[in-house]
Amino acid sequence: MQYQAVVRKIGPAQDVVEIERTALPTLRRDQVRVRLLARSINPSDIITISGAYAGRTTLPFIPGFEAFGVVEACGEEVHGLSPGTRVLPVRSAGGWQEFKDTDPSWCLRVPEALSDFEAATSYVNxxxxxxxxxxxxxxxxxxxIxxxxxxxSIGSILIGLANAGGVEPVAIVRSEQSLQRLHGRLEAVIIDRANGDLAAGLAGRHGLDAVLDCVGGARAGLLADALRPGGHFVHYGLLSGQSIPNSFWASHPDMTFSFFHLREWVHSEAMGDVQHAxxxxxxxxxxxxxxxEVREVFPLENIRQALQSALPFRTGGKVLLA
Structure with missing residues (x-):
């Protein structure tokens, strides 16, 4: 038997995620069984539970795109993996349970240098x-940039990686509280409290090579205004809950625009290339x-309390199920 967090209807995560006890199925000959040790709660999980990707989500389902564990057992046709191997099973949801049966080729090998909690937060962001x-x-x-x-969490990672690459970003936050959580070397910090703040903060800072946007909404246009001709605008999230307006593209014909969604990249690449990255x-x-940063850790069976702690995602730090 095992615990599973199951979604049987679409809606707010804290209302529709239920914990169930279920028997383990017979392991298929071509799969591995991973005993999951630590799992992240990410915005992508909550968005999926809310129904944003209803066209590719079949009910009922087990959420969780980021979970770390060790191989518990291997089917008779599995080669190259053995019990005890540390892995991240990717390319599908299903992390919010105690065991996950999966294709062995979809298991990323996790180095021993990473702790369990580091491994559980090493993939999505x-x-x-x-x-x-x-x-x-x-x-x-x-x-x-x-x-x-x-x-x-991902903003902090972007700043750290940019610093390592010889770049000091312009950081945009929404509050003084957020300002206190910033780390790293920065060209400037803009506190975007109201409609005029972002435009005023960007004044004189035009000529950006790139913008990395996970907020969306009308402010995307102000960010694009600060790009140099041919500069790159990468849109990868919608924390505002508002889409980029249609006028955005017509107003910025000389920019390079692209979306980025990790799921689409992983599904389009050979797993060897994914492992290399x-x-x-x-x-x-x-x-x-x-x-x-890991802010709180809850046992899987306390999923409701974990979700209440994790939402909204503005508090800082990850909430894990472990």
């Missing part, structure tokens, strides 16, 4: 940050260039 900086905008020393939600990220975590 660090991989997204690394790929946006190195694959999307081609980070190089001396670039000028802006990062909003800069005091968030993950090894680069894991090395940054082991060397403390990337660090994720």
């Amino acid at each position: 660090p991989m997204t940050a690394w790929l946006m900086l190195h694959e999307k905008i081609g980070l190089r020393p001396g670039m000028r 802006a990062v909003n939600a800069a005091a968030s 993950y090894c680069d990220v894991a090395a940054q975590i082991a060397s403390k260039i990337i660090a994720t």
Whole structure:
């Protein structure tokens, strides 16, 4: 038997996620069973539970895109993995349970240098940050970039990686409280409390090479205004809950615009390439260039309390299920 967090109807996560006890199925010959030890609660989990990706979500389902564990057992046709191997099973949800049966080729090997909690937070935000900086905008020393939600978990990672690459970002936050959580070397800090704050803060800071935006909404236009001609605008989140307005693209015809979603990248790449990128990220975590604050840890069976603590995601630090 095992505990599972199950969603049987779409809605607010703290209302619709239920804990159930269920028997373990027979392990398929071509799969591995991973005993999960630590799991993150991420915005992507909550967005999926709310129904934002209803077209690719079949009810009921077990949430959780980021979970770390060890191989518990291998099917008879599995080669290259053995019990005890530390892994992150990716490419699908299902992390909010005690055991996950999965395709062995979808298991990223986790180095011994990472602690269990570091491993449980080593995938969604660090991989997204690394790929946006190195694959999307081609980070190089001396670039000028802006990062909003800069005091968030992924904002902190972006700043750390940018500093390691010889770049000091413009950090955009929403409050004095967020300002106090900033770390790293920064070109400037803008506190975006009201409509005029962001425009005033960016005045005189035009000529940015890139903007990394996870907020969306009308402020995206103000950020794009600060780009140099041909500058890169990468949109990877919607914390405001508001889409970028249609006028945004017509008003900025000379920018380079792209979306980034880790799930789409992982599903489009060979797993060998995904593992290679993950090894680069894991090395940054082991060397403390990337660090994720863990704010609270709850047992899986206390999922409701964990969700109440995690939401909204403005408080800082990750909430884990372990």
